[in-house]
Amino acid sequence: MSRRKRLLVTVSVALTVLIVAAGAAAALLLRSIDAGIVRSDFALPHATKKPDPGEQNVLIMGMDTRVDQQGKPLPKQVYEALHAGTEDDGGYNANVLMLVHIPKDRKQSVGISIPRDDYAEIVGAPLGVTHSKIKEAYGLAMQQRMNELQDDSSLTPDERYQQARAAGRQAQIETVSHFLGDVRIDHFVEMTMGGFYYVSEAVAPITVCLNRATEDSYSGAHFAAGEQQLDARQAMSFVRQRRDTGVDGPELTDLDRARRQQAFLVALADKLKDQSTLTNPKTVAELVGVTQSHVALDTGFDVLGFLDIARDAARNGVEFVTLPIVEFSTIDGAAVNIVDLEEIHRVTAALLGTAPKAGADGSAGASPKTPADPVAGDRGAEPSASPEAPSAPHAAGGSTGPAPSEKPSSGTTAVDSWDQPIRPGTRPCVN
Structure with missing residues (x-):
């Protein structure tokens, strides 16, 4: 049975840093996070299960905002690298929503991605909005609280700004839970768009692999086929590209962008597992700085305690699935x-292990399936892309960019479609 995988990168990078930062230097510097990181409380009055100290449900939220956690603009060079406008663009939508479930035995962890445009009930009806895209709960509640506090x-x-953002988190978390x-949601991790850039800058270069050469004037992508090393600016283009604007490039969609993000996280995890990366004081200090400026956690999130849990889970890998849509x-x-x-x-109950066990005929508690329908992509001012991803790669021609290897290494695997699983232990070559 094929399960859809979609690992969105923005806030997931923050969790990856926590999961793989195993060096002693990293552990020592992580203690400084509490001195400056943004934190807030949340409550789930309708959650059906009491907290279980043996397992963890962590909600990852990636924000569309182009500012840091204090609402301050980013440096000009970062906006240029993002290819996503300035501090006046974007908003406070939770464009990345993923529930990461780590079971008591630390095996078969799962990341449940929630398509950001799913039409959902907005808990509390902020600004009088009872139903909308699920990603909008944060911004609606934040604006309502800002209105209440303005005088x-x-x-x-x-x-006032921090109280409003805390209200946004409460509404988003409660809306997702419902x-x-x-x-039950035990903790949350929130990260800004700029945080990804700084993580990439701290650990660059990152090695990725593409099936075909491609370019895109919107994201700034300009890549050759094969394995190549990316700097931070190229990494931003790599994970944001969802179309090809060249003459004879691949037919890409938002689903291919999600697959790019998965491939990048595989490469990032490999880089962070390298002992030399996390024994470099400068690199570790930069990663901690990213966490302080671009990450928010709940007040009960014990970073060092979670590090041990995450390490155990990471040894067994994490499966990522996307919840189904109808139309x-x-x-x-x-x-x-x-x-x-x-x-x-x-589907959620089955993934979290709270569904009834399957009977002899497999009718109850069967493994969840996701439909063949693609997950919705960005719907903005940019031109839309084709609804189908290419079925197979072909040799690149004519495009320039980071130099590819003459031949992919034996550790690479061609991943020809957005719903083909990325297996651990190999470098995926993606579209």
Whole structure:
């Protein structure tokens, strides 16, 4: 049975740093995170299960905002590398939503990706909005809280901003929990777009592999086929590309971009596992700095304690799946994904191990399946891409970029479609 995998990178990079940072220098510097990291509380009044100290459900949220956790703009060179506008672009949508479940025995961990355009009930109806894209719960609640606090002279502007963001997190976490069937969420990790750039800069170069040469004027991508090493700017283009604007390039979609992000995380994890990477004081200090400026955690998140849990889970690998959708639709002028909530709850329960065990006929608690429908991609001002990914690679021609290897190494595996699993222990060559 084939399971859809979609690992979105933005906030997942933050978790990857925690998972693989095994060096003593990293552990010592991670202690300094508490001195400056943004933290806030959240509550789940309708969650159906009490906390289990033996397992962990961590919600990863990747924000669309082009500012840091204090609301400050990024340096000009970072905006140039992002190819995503300036601090005035984007917003406070949670464009990455993934529930990472680490079981008690640390085996068969799973990352459950929630398509950001899924049409969902927004818990609390902030600004009077009862239903919308699931990613919008954060921004709606944040704006409502900002409106409530705008005349409160007892608070500084920074305090009002942080309280509003805390309200956004509460609404987003509670909305996701309810959408999944009132599941328990133990912790959250939130990361900004700029955080990814700084992580890439700290550990560059990163080795990736492409099936075909490609270029894209929107993301700034310009790559040859085969294995190649990327700097931070090229890494941003690599993970953001979802179309080819060249003459004879591959036919790409948002699903291929998700696969690029998966491939990049595989490469990033390999780089961070290299002992020399995390015994370099400068590199480790930069990674900790990223966490302090671009990551937010809940007040109960014990970074060093979680490090041990994550290391155990990482030894057995993590499977990433995307929740199914029924169809694409338009509601109130917005393009959304229509979902079957009963199916969402069934699939989630099976993945979390809370569904009834399968009987002799396999009718109850069977392994979840995801439909062949593609997951919705970006729907913005940029031109849309084809709904289907190419079925097979072909030799590159005419495109320039980072120099590829003459021949992929024996450790690479061609991954020809967005729904083909990326197996551990190999470097995937993607579209």
